[in-house]
Amino acid sequence: MDASGDPYAVLGVPQTATADEVRLAFNAAAQRxxxxxxxxxxxxxxxxxxxxxxxxxxxxxxxxxxxANTAPPTPVLRARLxxxxxxxxxxxxxxxxxxxxxxxxxxRFTDELPAPPVxxxxxxxxxxxxxxxxxxxxKRAVMPLIDQLTDRDTFSVVAFSDRAEVVVPAQRNFDRxxxxxxxxxxxxxxxxxxxxxxxxxxxxxxxxxxxxxVNHLILLTDGRTYGDEADSLxxxxxxxxxxxxxxxxxxxEEWNDSFLDDLAGRTGGATAYVNSAASVARYFREKMSGLTxxxxxxxxxxxxxxxxxxxxxxxxxxxxxxxxNLEAQPIxxxxxxxxxxxxxxxxxxVTPETTGLLWVGRLIVLADVLGLxxxxxxxxxxxxxxxxxxxxxxxxxxxxxxxxxxxxxxxLQERAAAEAxxxxxxxxxxxxxxxxxxxxxxxxxxxxxxxxxxxxxLARTQKMSALGQKTLxxxxxxxxxxxxxxx
Amino acid sequence: VIRCPVCQHEEYDGTLFxxxxxxxxxEGKAAPAEDGQDTQRFGADELVRAPEGYAEPARPEAAEATxxxxxxxxxxxxSAEPIYLIGRAEYRLGRGDPxxxxxxxxxxxxxxxxxxxxxxxxxxxxxxGAVVTITDLGSTNGTLVNGVRLAPxxxxxxxxxxxxxxxxxxxxxxxxxx
Numbered sequence: 001m002d003a004s005g006d007p008y009a010v011l012g013v014p015q016t017a018t019a020d021e022v023r024l025a026f027n028a029a030a031q032r033x034x035x036x037x038x039x040x041x042x043x044x045x046x047x048x049x050x051x052x053x054x055x056x057x058x059x060x061x062x063x064x065x066x067x068a069n070t071a072p073p074t075p076v077l078r079a080r081l082x083x084x085x086x087x088x089x090x091x092x093x094x095x096x097x098x099x100x101x102x103x104x105x106x107x108r109f110t111d112e113l114p115a116p117p118v119x120x121x122x123x124x125x126x127x128x129x130x131x132x133x134x135x136x137x138x139k140r141a142v143m144p145l146i147d148q149l150t151d152r153d154t155f156s157v158v159a160f161s162d163r164a165e166v167v168v169p170a171q172r173n174f175d176r177x178x179x180x181x182x183x184x185x186x187x188x189x190x191x192x193x194x195x196x197x198x199x200x201x202x203x204x205x206x207x208x209x210x211x212x213x214v215n216h217l218i219l220l221t222d223g224r225t226y227g228d229e230a231d232s233l234x235x236x237x238x239x240x241x242x243x244x245x246x247x248x249x250x251x252x253e254e255w256n257d258s259f260l261d262d263l264a265g266r267t268g269g270a271t272a273y274v275n276s277a278a279s280v281a282r283y284f285r286e287k288m289s290g291l292t293x294x295x296x297x298x299x300x301x302x303x304x305x306x307x308x309x310x311x312x313x314x315x316x317x318x319x320x321x322x323x324x325n326l327e328a329q330p331i332x333x334x335x336x337x338x339x340x341x342x343x344x345x346x347x348x349x350v351t352p353e354t355t356g357l358l359w360v361g362r363l364i365v366l367a368d369v370l371g372l373x374x375x376x377x378x379x380x381x382x383x384x385x386x387x388x389x390x391x392x393x394x395x396x397x398x399x400x401x402x403x404x405x406x407x408x409x410x411x412l413q414e415r416a417a418a419e420a421x422x423x424x425x426x427x428x429x430x431x432x433x434x435x436x437x438x439x440x441x442x443x444x445x446x447x448x449x450x451x452x453x454x455x456x457x458l459a460r461t462q463k464m465s466a467l468g469q470k471t472l473x474x475x476x477x478x479x480x481x482x483x484x485x486x487x
Numbered sequence: 488v489i490r491c492p493v494c495q496h497e498e499y500d501g502t503l504f505x506x507x508x509x510x511x512x513x514e515g516k517a518a519p520a521e522d523g524q525d526t527q528r529f530g531a532d533e534l535v536r537a538p539e540g541y542a543e544p545a546r547p548e549a550a551e552a553t554x555x556x557x558x559x560x561x562x563x564x565x566s567a568e569p570i571y572l573i574g575r576a577e578y579r580l581g582r583g584d585p586x587x588x589x590x591x592x593x594x595x596x597x598x599x600x601x602x603x604x605x606x607x608x609x610x611x612x613x614x615x616g617a618v619v620t621i622t623d624l625g626s627t628n629g630t631l632v633n634g635v636r637l638a639p640x641x642x643x644x645x646x647x648x649x650x651x652x653x654x655x656x657x658x659x660x661x662x663x664x665x
Contacts, residue, residue: 084501084503088501095499095500349499404504405504409509411506434509441587
């Protein structure tokens, strides 16, 4: 039996717990997720797990039988949840608690596992604007990738403009020389109809889609698609249900970054911004090494706020920084690489009603651990604080401060872009200036300069440049990965 | 609710960075920029004692210390130069830290502010008509008026000749109708 069915884990008691301790734990847990106070369907599911666990552990005979017949579960993943504060002053007003969730692999499992098979589809925009150097850069960057694929991997390439064509059909053991020759003869011409490309790419991927494989689609585009954005987004949501990850790669300045973020985000993927030959090549290199070192795929997160609390905001700070849509649960978090971590920051609002222990929320993680063939591996972590009239002041943990100080810069940038788009020029200019001074204070002189240039441009022309806006957006995101460089 | 010391935006208690201007909203070792130094915290008993090497000067006559046209003057204890505060309704007192973008109107940096435990944004002087108030901005070591500690973020009106202590740094306020 896997950890998800372990009744001890569900009730949060050790195997040595007495009958009284089990009963108390059950009462507390059952109250937290009681359907009357918690209408969310996921809370009901949690409630039935708790009831099922108590049905076993609350009965001495069944508990003894369970203990005798069940080996203790061996967790393969770890979830650590750090709160920004452990004490809350007893004020009947809204207060903020942040939680930093880190998901890692149990170290003893990561060495012995073979690399998982990769099922990869590249969907390449070949519209007129890709002509010349841009398309050549992409072609050059794809060639080394083909050499890295093994015989167990499947690979396909789709090119699209007004319509889509399959350049390399999905297959194992494909003819590398032929694939390279086909890619090298790609030419640019036509419009950008992204939906066509996405449909063909997903169709190729579907032919070999497997729960034990890493199923990813990489979409490269340099332009805006018109009229088919909503359909593309719906298609991405469906692909996510099939366990497919979509990654966006935007080239140049014209592509729609919020659309691509939304598209990739629905599947747990991320968007990258590239504008040089070197960064295209690096992107593929890193993507490929990420795919072959995957430990768990299709990570899903459910955020259940307790009564009196609400989740306000969430952001994935690692491995690929990306905004999270809390409305679409489960939240898809993509892959966990070996020796790496997936990190999510969640901001809760709570209003204490009495002193004592205050539950803020439960974060539940589901993941497919490929090499061990453990699907829907489940982990959960709780966030709780103690409310006291004389709550001592405390210094927030360094990891939270670190993540929040970067998020702070990213959110200032988002704010400036939103204010500029809404025509609030003066406000946006001020926000950009504030961003610039914060960036300077953290030693990011080049980005600070970009923010100042855009502030002046905004004051003069009422608009930010697409290049400046993207540089700030992806530049502040890249601060989360110190090893990443700007394109 | 807490108030951002820089832009005055209100945030819920527990917020770590101002959503409006990005200012860090708590005192502590948050972003240890290489040359940005944190405010050292003193024990409560250390703060009531006069700092060593400081001879308490005789309280000057308010009339002779306040030049006629000015309304608000502060003088740091031990310094000969009065600081004239002209033209604003509000002055923040603190220890300037340009690397963190903190620039109080009255920068006490030159008066050994770091050593004496003055926070980056320590307190604010506000003039509303004839009334002048001082507000502690949630500083690490607190603000005292004539030896009485202020509750943070609670304005306290000042009279001519009042003594302020920001951490261990003492200064006197002189008021005169202009």
